[in-house]
Amino acid sequence: MKWLHPMTQLQQYVATMVFAVASVCSPLHADDRSSPSATAIHHVFLIMLENEPFDITFGAQTSSPYLSHELTAQGALLTQYYGIGHNSLGNYIALISGQAPNPATQKDCQNFVNFHPTARQLDANGQLAGQGCVYPSSVKTVTDQMRDAGLSWKGYMEGMGNNPRREAPRCGHAAIGAVDQTYRETLTDRYADKHNPFVYFHSIIDDKAYCSQHIVPLDALRSDLQQPGTTPNLAFITPDLCHDGHDAPCLNGETGGPISADAFLRDWVPRIMASPAFRKDGVLIITFDEGTDASACCGEEPLGGGPPPGQYGPGGGRIGAVVLSPFVKPGTVSHTPYNHYATLRSMETWFGLDYLGYAAQPLVHAFGEDVFTRPPGSD
Numbered sequence: 001m002k003w004l005h006p007m008t009q010l011q012q013y014v015a016t017m018v019f020a021v022a023s024v025c026s027p028l029h030a031d032d033r034s035s036p037s038a039t040a041i042h043h044v045f046l047i048m049l050e051n052e053p054f055d056i057t058f059g060a061q062t063s064s065p066y067l068s069h070e071l072t073a074q075g076a077l078l079t080q081y082y083g084i085g086h087n088s089l090g091n092y093i094a095l096i097s098g099q100a101p102n103p104a105t106q107k108d109c110q111n112f113v114n115f116h117p118t119a120r121q122l123d124a125n126g127q128l129a130g131q132g133c134v135y136p137s138s139v140k141t142v143t144d145q146m147r148d149a150g151l152s153w154k155g156y157m158e159g160m161g162n163n164p165r166r167e168a169p170r171c172g173h174a175a176i177g178a179v180d181q182t183y184r185e186t187l188t189d190r191y192a193d194k195h196n197p198f199v200y201f202h203s204i205i206d207d208k209a210y211c212s213q214h215i216v217p218l219d220a221l222r223s224d225l226q227q228p229g230t231t232p233n234l235a236f237i238t239p240d241l242c243h244d245g246h247d248a249p250c251l252n253g254e255t256g257g258p259i260s261a262d263a264f265l266r267d268w269v270p271r272i273m274a275s276p277a278f279r280k281d282g283v284l285i286i287t288f289d290e291g292t293d294a295s296a297c298c299g300e301e302p303l304g305g306g307p308p309p310g311q312y313g314p315g316g317g318r319i320g321a322v323v324l325s326p327f328v329k330p331g332t333v334s335h336t337p338y339n340h341y342a343t344l345r346s347m348e349t350w351f352g353l354d355y356l357g358y359a360a361q362p363l364v365h366a367f368g369e370d371v372f373t374r375p376p377g378s379d
Helices: 009-025 036-040 065-074 088-097 142-148 208-214 220-224 257-274 276-281 340-350
Strands: 043-049 076-078 153-157 215-217 234-238 282-288 321-324 332-334
Touching (some): 043 276, 043 340, 142 234, 142 340, 153 208
16 A cells, blocks of 8 residues: 555544544444345446545545546435545455454455464454464355345456466466565556455355356456346446556556546446446445545444554544446435445345344444435336
8 A cells, every 4th residue: 555654643533533523423324235226136237446635536536537526416325435444455355244454454465375264263343362464264155045045146357367487367366475566567568466355265266166156357247247037136336556546657657546447437337337237226336445535424433453444443444435337317416424344235235135244233324225216127
């Protein structure tokens, strides 16, 4: 990460107060599964971008006009959406498992080592105490739940396998115990393990054939979108290190940053929104992994005995999100607090699954009728 700077005492106080106010103000939904959208959504598309706070992305001087103007006009803007920590990897892992950051994932696991638990089982919050990167099979992800429920999923990773000497073209990742060579872009390969959460779970990577079927290069999405039967129920889409906004400028001379991320969206979002699966019962969520401060919402807690998720504060900062769906009225704006655990809870709600880890916390809620403002069946 390139943004981290020590916080002043005043900044720490402000971040803590923002966290406290957002947590107290989070609405207590009577039942996340009672919303009409809870049973209507069957295809979820999630695009993850990198490292921008809300005021930069959606502010007056934005470098992302397609995202901040055109797409918000077509869907819903979530103004109080928060990352859960720093650096990148902990946010991605939280999105699919509900596990809080540990010291290794906070450093983006530059050494691709196994997670070493200090407890025999998950605690009352569904957390496994310990430190490390690749979680044992006892720690489940939403994709494990989906597999058991007969639902389909794929992780679409732009650039994966461009240099087979770094990573395989399917289920690509560093070897256990090795230094992760994908941590930074090269001229020939801009894929990064740290933005692919699925490879950090033995429940996925230990079955090589299964993993190779489900973690694939982004180009596979083009054909998968053609029919509802080939479109997975969950499509997790990760642009490469240039197109996700992480690097600026990029090694090949591209501008990078928000400008390249916006161009990526302009290319892929219309494809997704034109697909039969999206038009029938889909939702597309576009957000960032983290912002530039440590503010939080929704009663976020750290790993038991672990560090503050934001390193110097409770969370990953206010980042915002855009939600597009046939069940969202154009121009919707929601000021309800949400975070990455809420996105996980939303997916589990829509797919009829139990809540994993901190997705089950009482102040974490699935996206509600403040977001899904057009009931199923309406014109």
